[in-house]
Amino acid sequence: MPELAEVELSRRIWEPALGERIRALKLHPQCRIFRGVDLPAMTEALVGSALHSTAARGKQMLFGFRPARRRAAEAWLGIHLGMAGSLLLEAGRDYAPAKHDHCVLQLERRALVFRDVRHFGRVRFHTGPTPPDWWTSLPPEVTAPEFTLAWVSEFLERRRRAPIKGVLLMQERFPGIGNWMADEILWRASLHPATPAGSLPAAARERLWAETRFVAAESIRQIDEHWDYPDSWLFPHRWKPGGHCPRCALELARATIGGRTTAWCERCQPRRRSRGR
Numbered sequence: 236m237p238e239l240a241e242v243e244l245s246r247r248i249w250e251p252a253l254g255e256r257i258r259a260l261k262l263h264p265q266c267r268i269f270r271g272v273d274l275p276a277m278t279e280a281l282v283g284s285a286l287h288s289t290a291a292r293g294k295q296m297l298f299g300f301r302p303a304r305r306r307a308a309e310a311w312l313g314i315h316l317g318m319a320g321s322l323l324l325e326a327g328r329d330y331a332p333a334k335h336d337h338c339v340l341q342l343e344r345r346a347l348v349f350r351d352v353r354h355f356g357r358v359r360f361h362t363g364p365t366p367p368d369w370w371t372s373l374p375p376e377v378t379a380p381e382f383t384l385a386w387v388s389e390f391l392e393r394r395r396r397a398p399i400k401g402v403l404l405m406q407e408r409f410p411g412i413g414n415w416m417a418d419e420i421l422w423r424a425s426l427h428p429a430t431p432a433g434s435l436p437a438a439a440r441e442r443l444w445a446e447t448r449f450v451a452a453e454s455i456r457q458i459d460e461h462w463d464y465p466d467s468w469l470f471p472h473r474w475k476p477g478g479h480c481p482r483c484a485l486e487l488a489r490a491t492i493g494g495r496t497t498a499w500c501e502r503c504q505p506r507r508r509s510r511g512r
């Protein structure tokens with residue numbers, strides 16, 4: 236599933252087209268990524284408008300379009316990549332959509348393409364002078380100043396009985412954190428993924444908070460520069476059959492925790508026996 240870093244990179248794929256005008260839309264109207272969208276209204280608003288802004292927050296993206304006609308409202312296109320969606324910028328004055336290119340915005344010399352093989356993605360459309368409510372009411376990003384230790388601690392307390400792995404996946408407080416990122420954070424913070432969220436002492440909560448911010452910021456930088464993650468991270472090892480902990484070389488443990496396949500190191504992330512540390 237695309238996580239925060241992949242979503243940010245997807246946004247950057249469309250960004251070079253800022254200022255370019257849409258000549259036509261090529262849509263698969265039956266595709267469920269458009270559920271609830273008024274496609275004729277969307278077509279009318281977008282054709283002739285120019286890409287004006289791009290933004291990514293957690294797993295959501297928002298693209299703003301300036302209307303062609305004065306007095307017409309600004310248009311906003313929200314995109315969630317779902318499980319397997321991707322954004323492309325394809326050359327051509329008349330781009331021929333591939334089978335799973337469900338939403339194509341044809342520009343003068345190239346096309347903005349949303350491809351989604353599994354149809355779990357979502358397109359949202361809104362017109363108005365300001366971004367839609369669903370966007371402005373998103374929780375603070377984990378890299379934002381508002382994402383404080385107190386903000387995290389309060390949530391851990393509220394979900395005190397849930398395994399910490401599952402809590403890290405809750406988008407209302409940890410937007411953009413997905414399965415692999417959660418494993419990376421817990422490994423770095425030396426926390427067993429099944430630890431009840433409310434049982435973490437202050438020092439552990441602080442490690443969790445700091446590593447969440449580190450992994451979010453650094454994963455964007457790593458994937459941007461190398462399209463990959465260093466061998467010193469847990470990430471490249473957790474995919475290998477019989478992958479080993481890059482810190483202590485023990486074979487990684489695997490189980491379903493918080494509803495998702497989880498990998499961790501039994502030595503570096505021991506199960507806690509008491510509250511003290």
Ligand SMILES: [Zn+2]
Pocket residue numbers: 480481482483484485500501502503504
């Ligand atoms: Zn280890």
